[in-house]
Amino acid sequence: MDGLLVLLGLVALAIPVAIVALLIGQAGLRRRVAELEQQLASHAARLQDMVDGAAGMPMVPTQPTRVIAEPQQSDVVLAEPAAVDAATADISAVVPQPTRPLTPWERATGGAKASEDAAAGVSAPVAAPKPAAGPSAVARLAEWLKANWVYAISAASLALAGVFFVQYGIENGLLPPGLRVLCGIAFGLCLIGAGEWLRRRSGDSEEVATAYLPSVFAGAGLVSMFAAVLSARLMYGLIGPQMAFVGHVATAVLALVLGWFYGPLLIAVGLLGAFAAPFVVNGGSGAAPWLYAYFAVIAALGLGVDTLRRWAWVSVLALVLGYAGGWLSMMAGAGVAGWVCLLLALAMMAVAIPERGLVPRQAGPSLLLAGLGSVRPPFPVLLAGGAALASALGLVLLAGAASGEAMLAFGGLTVMALAYVVWAEKAEGLADLGVIPAVGFWLMLAQIGSSHMPLKWDFLAAANRGAEVAAPLTISWLVGMAALISAAFAWRSRQEGVLALIQGAAAALVAPVVVAILALLWLPEVVIGAYPWALHVMAVAAGMVVLAVMFARGEDRRRPAYATLSALSLIALALFLVTTNTALTLALALLALVAAELDRRFKLPEMGWFIQAAVAVLGYRLLADPGLDWAFEAPLTQVLLAFVGVIAALVAAWRILPEGRVLPKGVLESAAAGLAAILANILITRWVLPEGAFGNYDTYWSISLNGLPWLVLMLMQIYRARLGGVLLRLRQAIAVVAGGLTLGALALAVGPFNPLFSSYAEDPGALVLGPMVLDTLLLAYGVPGLILLAAVWKLPGLGRRLQLGFLVVGLALLALYVGLEIRRFWQGDWLGAYGMKQGELYSYTLALMLLGAGLLYQAIARRSGSLRRVAMAVIGLTIAKVFLLDAAGLTGLTRVVSFLGLGLCLAGLAWLNRWAGEVSTQKRDT
DSSP: OHHHHHHHHHHHHHHHHHHHHHHHHHHHHHHHHHHHHHHHHHHHHHHHHHHHHHHHHOEEEEEEEOOOOSSOOOOOOOHHHHHHHHHHHHHHHHHOEEEEEEEHHHHHTTTTTHHHHHHTTTOOOOOOOOOOOOOHHHHHHHHHHHHHHHHHHHHHHHHHHHHHHHHHHHTOOOOOHHHHHHHHHHHHHHHHHHHHHHHHHHSTTTSSSSHHHHHHHHHHHHHHHHHHIIIIISSSSOSOHHHHHHHHHHHHHHHHHHHHOHHHHHHHHHHHHHHHHHHHHHOOOOOTHHHHHHHHHHHHHHHHHHHOOOOHHHHHHHHHHHHHHHHHHHHHTOOHHHHHHHHHHHHHHHHHHTTTSOOOOSSOOOOHHHHHHOOOOOOOHHHHHHHHHHHHHHHHHHGGGHHHHHHHHHHHHHHHHHHHIITTTGGGGTTTHHHHHHHHHHHHHHHHHHHHHHHHHHHGGGGGOOOTTTOOOHHHHHHHHHHHHHHHHHHTTOOHHHHHHHHHHHHHHHHHHHHHHHIIIIHHHHHHHHHHHHHHHHHHHHHHHHHHHHHHTTOOOOHHHHHHHHHHHHHHHHHHHHSSSHHHHHHHHHHHHHHHHHHHHHTTTTTTHHHHHHHHHHHHHHHTTHHHHHHHHOHHHHHHHHHHHHHHHHHHHHHHSTTTTTHHHHHHHHHHHHHHHHHHHHHHHHHSSSSTTTTTTTHHHHHHHHHHHHHHHHHHHHHHHHSSSTTTHHHHHHHHHHHHHHHHHHHEEEEEETTGGGGOOTTTBBBBBSSSSSSHHEEEEIIIHHHHHHHHHHHHTOHHHHHHHHHHHHHHHHHHHHHHHHHHHHHHHEEEEEEOOOOHHHHHHHHHHHHHHHHHHHHHHOOOHHHHHHHHHHHHHHHHHHHHTTTGGHHHHHHHHHHHHHHHHHHHHHHHHHHHHHHHHHHOOO
């Protein structure tokens, strides 16, 4: 029975729809006829003026002596040829040429299809002067409400009167339910009739005293009718959802008919009333799923009015109400499936209804191109873009829904992307809207993966399934949908130009980024296995190779470059899943070399992006995962193969790259030098430490060794910075960061982790390992000190401050190394033992004396007054140590001999110092 009622309702709806179409067509014909008559009258007047002007010009009479009494056929006068041509040109300029009538949207975009008309041989009408910029729509609405707020309150009061009239009958039981509904409808019709009577009697324009009143009464009547139909469905159950839908459609059609004659106020009142009706009249139960269709009808009504009458804000209001009503219904329990369908329907209606066709043809520029060119896109493009953003956001917010509902949202994003890319192919203004749902796909996937939402939770739970249970197809569906979006973008990128480049980049990014997010956050190999997951990755990589071949047929080399980069990245990911650590590292290095060769051969500067990313991944592989732990424990041959192979590949890529690739070449050079320093560090550590001692990374020597590569990197960047160029700031920044890390590591090695401060011999790092002199003290303090002194001696490009700083730090580290070696000689491998032996104390004195003598010798050899003063300061420190510390432990003949030797040494040093001073003075005088 319900089906028959729906059929009858639809048949009944055909009559008012036909009436609407006839009224619209008749009104349009009347307007066009009036406009044509006015134009013809204007052109006729101008033509007559031109003819009269041509007749009044200087003329050459055929019979100069004859007086013309009255016009005769034989007495026609001729104008000058130039004057006749000018008059003819002016006349032809004002005579209207045959033109094709423009649609409302074409008029709004300033004749967007003028190029098509020109190609067809039809001239375009003369464009009217652009009106001056006025206040915005929001400002105009606020100004209108400020002046006419009484009308808005009146409309709301009348609408509530109809609603409360029905509720009064409910509360008091005055009438049966059916009559209550009929009374509500009758009340609405009475209000509409009153508005129509006022409109026909006095009009509805702003100049009359009854301005806006017809719209107020008619709008309140429409709200009352909406409320009555909803009451019949939700409160009394008199009709089923089908008939309720038919009733609302009929009321919406009536509002469309009335709004055509009354103006935008009535449309706004009808839309707001229809939106509020389900929430004002409710039966205390949850929202029904069919309300999604109801709010879709509201949105379609507003969009339909806008496309006919050019009230742009009506479309915005209709979409806002559609989204808001659907969201509230979903929150009230109407279901997620209907909400997804409504989101898709609103996005598609915002594209199709304004264009009044099944094939969108919105003119450009698109949102992205308009942003690049600082040009405002046409309103239909802005409307479609806003709807796309709202629908994509609504679908992304379903990330926390149940597994099936979340997959439905992913499907909705896929359908949106395909619709904008394939369905809207001929709409230049919508060329980049497919990017919005594609980015939404990424965001939703990352949100689920990082937050352990139900979809991911259910997927990971399948890891505990039995052997006879098949793996879930979640990953396959997600990768398949992403691949479909990439294929659509690739198909759309057939043409050339900026839009083709955008579409090609999207084709090369959508599916690979989805694969990367899944690999990082979803752990597919745990559930479906490493090899099946690698097959998924290689399938997408094969698709990227196909795209690269397809794009290579064109002249633009950037699109094949993007596809090639994606293919190389996916191949590297697949290798990561199925190969060993060494093989994967070498494969990544080989891919970087291949990218450099592709750049050299095909002039693809975008390959530099992949090279830089590959270098970062290689650094992560060699330093973090598997990193230094693997390098210290793995067989030496594998370590050498990994490091030497990567360094060789990076050097080869650096040599292959064209000269213009400054940044990639700088990255390759820095990475190769840094990895070489790290390899040297690893080899030294493996040589010094005994078997099985590689895990003590919290020792003084391990901390210093870990800082040593950063020291080498800092010095290398300082050396390269002297070349200047665009990489100067980058190299300086890298040098500062590397220097800070080096200084921090050395500070820890000298301070808290110093073996001199170890309280127990059993503490990790308390003992000195290795033979005397060539031990861990040399690695921790001697090697960094020597490197810094060598930099002061040989490294060009150092400023005076850096030289002084490196000199001070290097000498301090060497002095610490010598002092700790002396203590080890007297105390053994544990330097933290309490007390100091007399021989150790003398050894420090002897070392200071030798240091002072050596510095004084260098001062004499270099004739440096500054170095001579430093040498005498060291000698003075030695003297103070002898008298304050050494003398306390000396007795007898030992004391005599010691002070005798000290006195002789000091006398000789004093003589050398005086002689050096005299030589320096003579040199200055000469």
